[in-house]
Each structure stands twice: as structure tokens, then as C-alpha cells.
Amino acid sequence: MTISERDQKHLWHPLTQHKTHPTALGISRAKGALLFDENGKEYIDGIASWYTSAYGHCHDFIVKRVKEQVEILDQVVFSGLTHEPVVKLSEELIKILPENQNKLFFSDNGSTSVEVAIKMSLQYHFNQGEKKNILIAFEEGFHGDTFGAMSVSGLSVYNGPFEDFFLAVERIPVPNGENNEAVLQQLQALISQGNVASFIFEPLVQGAAAMKMHDALGLEMLIEECQKNNVITIADEVMTGFGKTGKYFASQHLEVHPDIMCMSKALTAGMVPMAITSCTEAVYQAFYSDDMGKGLFHGHTYTANPIACAAALAGIELLQSEEMQENIQRVINAHKNFDKRIKNHSKVANTRQCGIIYAFDLDVEMKRYGGLRDRLLNFFLENGLFLRPLGNTIYISAPYVITDEQLQKVYDKIEYLLEEVI
Secondary structure: OHHHHHHHHHHHHHHHOOOOOOOOOOEEEEEEEEEEEEEEEEEEEHHHHHHOOOOEOHHEEEEEEEEEEEOOOOOOOOOOOOHHHHHHHHHHHHHOOOOOOOOOEEEOOHHHHHHHHHHHHHHHHHHHOOOOOOOEEEEOOOOOOOOHHHHHOHHHHHHHHHHHHHOEEEEEEEOOOOOOHHHHHHHHHHHHOOOOEEEEOOOOOEOOOEEEEEOHHHHHHHHHHHHOOEEEEEOOOOOOOOOOOOOOOHHHHHHOOOOOEEEHHHHHOOOOOEEEEOOOOOHHHHOOOOOOHHHHOOOOOOOOHHHHHHHHHHHHHHHHHHHHHHHHHHHHHHHHHHHHHHHOOEEEEEEEEOOOOOEEEEEOOOOOOOHHHHHHHHHHHHHHHEEEEEEEEEEEEEOOOHHHHHHHHHHHHHHHHHHHHH
């Protein structure tokens, strides 16, 4: 039996309705920007496996570092103990984060990094004798699948059965450059009620909202207003972090920086799960007390796993290398040239780009899952591409090491799709 056939016996996949989509493609190995199925067919990984393998799959440098770490220290409790990989990682990560970030709290995936951030923001006020229970989030935001993260997410396709159990959240539109003042006034009205704890946002690009992009100046205005009123600001950089927007973090495109940041996905270069929630010294000081009860009681068994830390350290070193920065710029420029070729196509409604993230909307009505969307997914797979359309949005967020030839194949197949398939 094939991997795909054996898979169907016991496995339950994420974001999958198994009655209508019973089959999963069996992948046997990966290298660089390529995935290989169990029959040997290759696929260009156009989304870096959900934005994780930013430096390419099975990168020799990262594999070497992880192998070395496995032989020294595999796992150790992080409550009361520490180790060299996590200390070194803290030192190197702080160097590339916005300058106001000073403390790092470890967990194990993007959702839990957001969960930690939300708990930090609520307890920050609680520890100072204030009850602030309202969270502000953008419309159509997505922050994960645990309950706090779902609460601040605005996509009902993910949240429907659970909305009666959510935290209290108020939603505002994303600033688009034309509505900045109106969005700011809406935020001010919410803050004036006196019970707002925090404002959480995906900076510049809303991933699950089909790569919806917003105005940096408008976002700065919102962050400034929050910080002026002691409302904690949380940047969810799980998707945007580690080079995807052309800077190390999307928040570095802004003049004002968030109080808390959430990181995962490319943090460990797609090698193993890990997440970090960073914060300012001021946030940390609200928990620093002789009172044990003011501590942050949140923990995961594999917190700051040494192997994951080794992968993250190797990834950060690669990210800062001249070669990887040149790769990022090369992909950015290639997308800009491709955009000139398709932006005026009759079947393209609009295009957008932020760093290596490129997206466009088809000028057709379609559901987020099923129907034409599945036909597009199958078209790409049949043509050796792994792209996952979000409804009528097709996007590219490939590993930085993707070759010019591989990128050209992605572009060519998309153009063929526009001309011959849709």
C-alpha cells in the first residue's frame, strides 16, 4: 500500500473535510524549494510549507547544527533549568528584534505564542489592580486555533461552533490609507470606555484573510494611540516574521513598535515546532514581584527544547547572511517583474506584494474551499506546483532559495492558468 492509502486508515488532517477530500498526497522527501512524492514526482513548494521552510527544506547548514545538538542535549525541563542553546538563542534573537523587545517567553506553536501574548496583556492590567477584559482585533484577522487565538480571529469559517465561548473582542477595519482617520476614531471610541486590555494585529499582511495588506502609516497611528492610553499592543509575526516582508520582521517597517510580538513558523526554519512571545521590559516588570501569584503561570513540556533552539539559531544565522539577503531581494524583484506581466490581465481583479509575499485575486466568484478552488489546487499539483489558493486568491510565499528557473515555472503555470484554464 502507498503512504497515501495507509494514511486514510487512522489520520485526521487539519482544515480537511475527509468525506469530500479523502486522499492526501504522500510526500517522501524534500530539498531546497522542492517536495518529492512517493512516486518521485517533484513539486515546487510555493508556500514554504505554510511559511515555515523559509531557507529551504533540509538545508545542510541547519541539518548539521541539529545533528550536533541531538548528540549533546535532547530535552530538559525549562522550569528551574536552562541550557546553552536557549541562552545563545535569546542573545541572537534580541539583536534582530525591534529595539524595544527585551524578554522572551517560549512555547511550542503559533497559536500558543498568541495565547501567551493575550494572557500577558490581560494579566499585565490585573497585576496592577485594573480589570480590563476587552481585546481589539482587526476584521478578518487570523491568529490561531486555541481559544484565545480563535477569540481574536475574525474568520468565521474557522470559528463557527465555538463563538459562544470566546473572550470579549471588538473588531476594527484594517487601515488602507484612505480610511486611516476613521479607523483611528473607531479605536479611540473603544479605548474611551476604559476597559480595553490590548490590541492584536498581523502587521502589514493578514495571511489567512487571503494576504490582505494594509497601510503602515495607519497601523502606526493605531499603535501610538494604544500606547498613549496604556493599551498593550501585540504584533502577531507568526507568518510575517524572519524576512518575508523584506525586513527581519514586519514591525520594522514601522516607526513605532509593539509591546509584545509573537513568533513561530520560520523561527525554527521548518525543522521542528517552537514558538516565542517577546515583550518589552515594561510588560515584564508588571509580573516581577515577591508575590508568586503575579507570575505568568503558563508552560509547555517542550518549552525551549534544545534541538529546536539549535535549529532556530542556525536559521537566524542564515537569515543574516549576505547570500540569504541577496536571495530575498532576488525573489522580491522577480515578483515585481511578474506583477507587470499579469496585473492588467482581464481575469485578474487586483495584485499586491509585500516583500517575498505576492498575491492576486481572480476576477471570479468562488468559495474558500471546494468547487473552482479545488480545481485550481489540482491544476497546480498536476503541473508540479504546491500552491494553496485561498478562495479566489492565489499567492506565492516560497523558500528564499527558490531558483530563478523554479520561479519562472511558477509564473509560467499561473499565466497558462489565466489564459487556458479559467
